[in-house]
Amino acid sequence: MNLQRACSKCGKPAFYFKPYSGEYLCKKCFVKSIYELTLKAIRKHHMIKYGDKVGIAVSGGKDSISLLYIIAKFFKDNEIVAITLDEGIKGYRNEAIMIVNDMVTKLNIKQATYKYKDMFGYTIDDVQSIRRETSSCTICGTFRRRGLDMAAKELGLNVLLTAHNLDDLVQSYLIMLFNGDIGKITTFSPAIETSEAFGITKAHPLMYIYEKEMSIFAYLKGFKMQTITCPYMNQGIRSEVREYLNKMEEEHPGLKYQLLNSFIRLKNKNDVISGGFCKNCGWPSKGNICQVCKTLQTLNINKLKV
Ligand SMILES: [Zn+2]
Numbered sequence: 001m002n003l004q005r006a007c008s009k010c011g012k013p014a015f016y017f018k019p020y021s022g023e024y025l026c027k028k029c030f031v032k033s034i035y036e037l038t039l040k041a042i043r044k045h046h047m048i049k050y051g052d053k054v055g056i057a058v059s060g061g062k063d064s065i066s067l068l069y070i071i072a073k074f075f076k077d078n079e080i081v082a083i084t085l086d087e088g089i090k091g092y093r094n095e096a097i098m099i100v101n102d103m104v105t106k107l108n109i110k111q112a113t114y115k116y117k118d119m120f121g122y123t124i125d126d127v128q129s130i131r132r133e134t135s136s137c138t139i140c141g142t143f144r145r146r147g148l149d150m151a152a153k154e155l156g157l158n159v160l161l162t163a164h165n166l167d168d169l170v171q172s173y174l175i176m177l178f179n180g181d182i183g184k185i186t187t188f189s190p191a192i193e194t195s196e197a198f199g200i201t202k203a204h205p206l207m208y209i210y211e212k213e214m215s216i217f218a219y220l221k222g223f224k225m226q227t228i229t230c231p232y233m234n235q236g237i238r239s240e241v242r243e244y245l246n247k248m249e250e251e252h253p254g255l256k257y258q259l260l261n262s263f264i265r266l267k268n269k270n271d272v273i274s275g276g277f278c279k280n281c282g283w284p285s286k287g288n289i290c291q292v293c294k295t296l297q298t299l300n301i302n303k304l305k306v
C-alpha cells in the first residue's frame, strides 16, 4: 500500500493509516505503537508489579506469540513462564507446540505444557465423541480457564496474562449482553479479571490493540504462527458479531475502541466474584457446583451411555 504520506511520528514514508486516531505510521513507528499500547494497558491497570512471577498463556497464534515476545522484551526483571495447554486434538496442537518451543528457546523463557487428559481425564477428541448438546468449543473454553488457573497455581504465579485483543474483548462483551449473562457481565473486565483465584491476577495486556493491527505486527516481526485451524471450531454467534463490528468500524472509525471504553466504565472496580467455592472441587465458583464439575458430570454420564 503506497499512501504517499509521511509518518506522523518521524516523517519517513508511511505504510499504515490508523483511521481512529488519524495517524499515518511508518513500519518502525507502527511496531513502536504496539509496544506503547501494550505497556499503557499494563501500567494503567497495574497488571505487572516488580517481583511478580508472570505466566503467559501461549496457544501459538499470532496474538499469544506476539504477547510473549513483548513481555520478554520489556519485563526482563520478572520471572516469566509460557503456559501451553494441549487439548488433545489430533493433528492440530502439535504444530502450535513446535512454534511455541521455537519461540521460548529464542527468547530464553521457561515453558510449561499441560494436557487436558491429565487435568480433566478427557481430551477434546474424547469430548467430541461423547458430548451432546453443548458444543466442544464451550467445553474447551471451560477447561481452558480452569486449566490455566491450575497451571498458575502449580507454578506459583502471581500474574496470568492472556492475549485477548480489543476485538476479542468487545465481541465477548456483546455476546454476554445478547445471552443476558448478567452474572458474567458484572464480573468480566477488559483489563483485569476480578476472579482472582488464589491470589492470581488475570490480565489482558493487548486490550487496546485491534486484531488487524496484531496481525500486521506479527507479520512485520516475521513470527512463525499456527496455520492449521481447529477442526472442531464452531464460533456460532461470534463470527456474526465480528463481521457486524468490522462493518460498523469501517463506517465509524474508532467505534470498537469507544465500545471498549464504555465497558471499562460500566465495570465497578470493587466487584469481586460473588459466592464462594465449589463444594465438589474447592475452586472459586459463583454457584455451589462450578462449571468444570458440572461439565465433567455430564461427560461422565454420557460416557456410560455410549
Ligand atoms: Zn515513523
Ligand SMILES: [Zn+2]
Pocket (backbone or CB within 6 Å): 278, 279, 280, 281, 282, 283, 289, 290, 291, 292, 293, 294
Ligand atoms: Zn468444581
